[in-house]
Every structure is written in C-alpha cells, then in structure tokens.
Amino acid sequence: MSFSIERYKEESKKLDTTGLDWNQVTAHSLSKGDLFCLHYMMDIENHVPLYLSHLLVTRACMDPILTAFLACWNYEELWHGENIGKFLNLYGIEFDTQDRIANVRANLGVQNSLSLLATMTGSWLLKDFSAVYLSIGAINELSTLTGYGALIRKSGHPVLRDLLGRIIKDERRHFAFYFNSAKEWLAGNEKAQRMDRWMLDRVWVPVGQGVKKQEEVDALAMYLFDDEQGEEELLDLDAKIGKLPGLAGIKLMSKALYGARERARRNPGWAWRLIESEAWAIAPPKKSPIGQLTTRRQSQEVAP
Ligand SMILES: [Fe+2]
Ligand SMILES: [Fe+2]
Numbered sequence: 001m002s003f004s005i006e007r008y009k010e011e012s013k014k015l016d017t018t019g020l021d022w023n024q025v026t027a028h029s030l031s032k033g034d035l036f037c038l039h040y041m042m043d044i045e046n047h048v049p050l051y052l053s054h055l056l057v058t059r060a061c062m063d064p065i066l067t068a069f070l071a072c073w074n075y076e077e078l079w080h081g082e083n084i085g086k087f088l089n090l091y092g093i094e095f096d097t098q099d100r101i102a103n104v105r106a107n108l109g110v111q112n113s114l115s116l117l118a119t120m121t122g123s124w125l126l127k128d129f130s131a132v133y134l135s136i137g138a139i140n141e142l143s144t145l146t147g148y149g150a151l152i153r154k155s156g157h158p159v160l161r162d163l164l165g166r167i168i169k170d171e172r173r174h175f176a177f178y179f180n181s182a183k184e185w186l187a188g189n190e191k192a193q194r195m196d197r198w199m200l201d202r203v204w205v206p207v208g209q210g211v212k213k214q215e216e217v218d219a220l221a222m223y224l225f226d227d228e229q230g231e232e233e234l235l236d237l238d239a240k241i242g243k244l245p246g247l248a249g250i251k252l253m254s255k256a257l258y259g260a261r262e263r264a265r266r267n268p269g270w271a272w273r274l275i276e277s278e279a280w281a282i283a284p285p286k287k288s289p290i291g292q293l294t295t296r297r298q299s300q301e302v303a304p
Contacts (some may be wrong), residue, residue: 003176005065012072015079015166024159025090032275033223034155038088039280040220041147044208045081046101048074050108054116055137058123060130069177076174080167087163095281104211106285111210128192131185132199137178139200139241140207143253145171146237150224179244186245193246200247206256218260219271225257 030038052074060066085097105112123129148164148171155161186193209217225234234253242248264270273279 001176001179003173003180005068005177008173008177009068009072012076015076015083015170017083017163017166020162020166021159022086022090025087026092028157028159030091030155030157030160032278034151034157034160035088035091035093035278036275036280037147037151037154037220037223038084038160040208040212040216041144041151042081042084042088043100043104043282044144044211045077045084046097047104047208047211048077048081050105050112054119055133057116057120058130058133059127060123060133066181073174073177076170080170083163083167087160100282103282103284107283108211115210126195128185128189128195131182131189131192131196134178134182134185135196135200135241135244135247136204138175138182138244139204139237139252141171141175141178142237142240143207145175146233146253147220147224150230150233153229154224182244186247188245190246196244197246197250200250200252204252206253214263215271215274217256218263219274221257221260222264222271223275226261231257 052070055061055066055070082097085095089095119133123133145168148168152161152164182196186196206217206221208220212220224230231254234257237253238251241252242250260271264272
C-alpha cells in the first residue's frame with residue numbers, strides 16, 4: 001500500500017457526486033438501524049475539525065507533510081458529512097445541519113478542552129506520542145470504511161451504495177496515509193512501539209466514542225457487525241492494524257464488538273432500544289443557546 005503526498009495534494013478534492021441518482025433516495029426504504037447509523041456517521045464526519053484540533057497540538061504538526069495531508073483531509077471529510085446530511089434530508093428527515101453540528105459540539109462541554117490539554121502535554125513530554133495519534137488515525141479510517149461497507153450491505157439501498165462507495169475511496173487514501181506514517185514512525189523504534197501498544201490497549205476507543213455515548217457506540221457495532229460476516233470483518237481489520245510494528249495480534253474493534261455483546265447480554269434492550277426509539281435527535285445544550293456559542297444570531301423572523 002503506497003501513498004504519495006504530492007499526488008494526494010494534486011488529486012484531493014470535494015467528493016464528486018456527479019451522476020448520483022439523488023431523485024431515487026426515497027424510492028427505497030431504510031430500516032431504523034440504517035438511519036441510526038447514518039446519523040452517527042454524519043455527526044462524526046462533521047466532527048473532524050475538532051479531531052484536527054487535537055492533531056495540531058501534538059508535535060506531529062512540526063511535519064509539513066502531515067500538515068499538508070491534514071489540510072486536504074479535513075476538506076474531504078467536510079464533504080462526507082455534507083453529503084450524508086443531504087441524503088438524510090432528501091429521505092425526508094428534517095434538521096438544520098449547522099444547528100445540529102453546533103449542538104453536538106456544545107454537548108461535549110469541558111471534557112473536550114481537558115482532553116486537548118492532555119494531548120498537548122502528552123505530546124510535548126513524550127517524543128513518540130505522535131505514533132499513537134497516527135496509529136489511531138489508521139484504525140479510525142479503516143473502521144470508518146469498514147462501517148460504510150457494512151452499511152451498504154445491511155441497507156441494500158442503491159443510492160446509498162453509490163454515495164458510500166465514493167466516500168470509501170477517500171477513506172482508503174486516508175487510511176493509507178495514516179498507516180504508512182505510523183509504520184514509518186514505529187519501524188525500528190521499540191520505545192515508540194511499546195508506548196503505542198500500551199496506549200491502544202488502555203485508552204483507545206472506537207471512532208465516535210466521546211462524542212457519542214457508550215450505548216450509541218454499541219448500537220452501531222451491534223447493528224453493523226453482530227453477525228458472522230461482521231465479526232470476520234472486524235477480526236480482519238484488527239489483523240491489518242496488527243501489521244504495524246509492535247502491534248502484532250492486537251485486538252481493538254473485535255474487542256469493542258465483544259464488549260457491546262456483553263453489555264447487551266447483561267442489560268436487556270441495551271443498544272437496540274436506541275435504534276427502536278429512533279433516538280438520533282441531538283438535544284440542544286442545557287446552558288448556552290447556539291447563537292451565543294457560534295456568534296450567529298437567530299435568523300430574522302419571516303413576516304407571515
Ligand atoms: Fe469521512
Ligand atoms: Fe477519512
């Protein structure tokens with residue numbers, strides 16, 4: 001798997017949706033599970049600028065190749081979120097994208113700032129901390145594209161297949177970059193390998209956790225991967241990440257699935273009740289209205 005930053009910079013662009021049959025979005029139905037996953041995925045795609053803020057406070061930002069990648073990556077991810085939002089709106093689910101994004105961010109609270117500070121401190125104290133971030137990037141991109149593949153399979157919706165198929169191509173390039181960069185950092189560097197493994201075994205969480213609650217993460221995992229093929233795909237994913245120096249045999253996404261199954265076994269209704277009750281709305285923040293948070297004020301009243 002090769003990756004050329006020069007080629008990536010030349011070729012990086014907004015998701016091309018030319019010829020996508022938007023008119024046919026409502027011609028095929030989606031299950032509650034499909035809709036739950038699409039909302040989750042859209043929110044996480046739209047959250048990328050905040051993930052970017054974490055990467056930019058690590059030492060990794062000293063590397064101009066990494067920052068060139070991040071500049072393009074962030075732009076591409078923006079269009080993933082936009083297009084999933086457009087798909088949902090066309091399907092008949094109404095929400096204002098900007099309000100939804102602002103609400104997701106406002107609900108993060110002080111936790112986000114604390115984790116930013118911890119990342120910054122960790123990175124400046126530990127030279128090899130970036131290896132952890134690059135490995136996490138590789139895992140996140142690979143789980144994202146595996147999740148899209150599973151949703152294509154579960155939904156059987158032809159327009160969604162076309163849209164997600166195009167997004168998957170971007171995610172593959174993102175994975176290649178993070179994987180190769182992590183490999184470069186880790187190769188021949190046992191100290192970095194030990195730290196990477198230690199951190200991944202203890203602090204790694206599936207993509208979206210933190211923005212989403214444990215039960216929401218479990219609902220996504222159970223809907224997409226709780227069957228033979230799904231489990232196999234996650235084991236395969238772990239095996240790919242296990243090819244990074246020092247990570248042989250690591251269990252991440254499969255462990256997350258087994259954890260979700262265990263919680264569902266212990267709590268009847270766990271995870272599935274969110275899907276059943278269509279719990280994908282984002283509650284507005286308790287304290288500050290969006291206008292205060294974003295400096296945008298309420299849109300002017302329209303005369304009757
Ligand atoms: Fe994406
Ligand atoms: Fe991506």
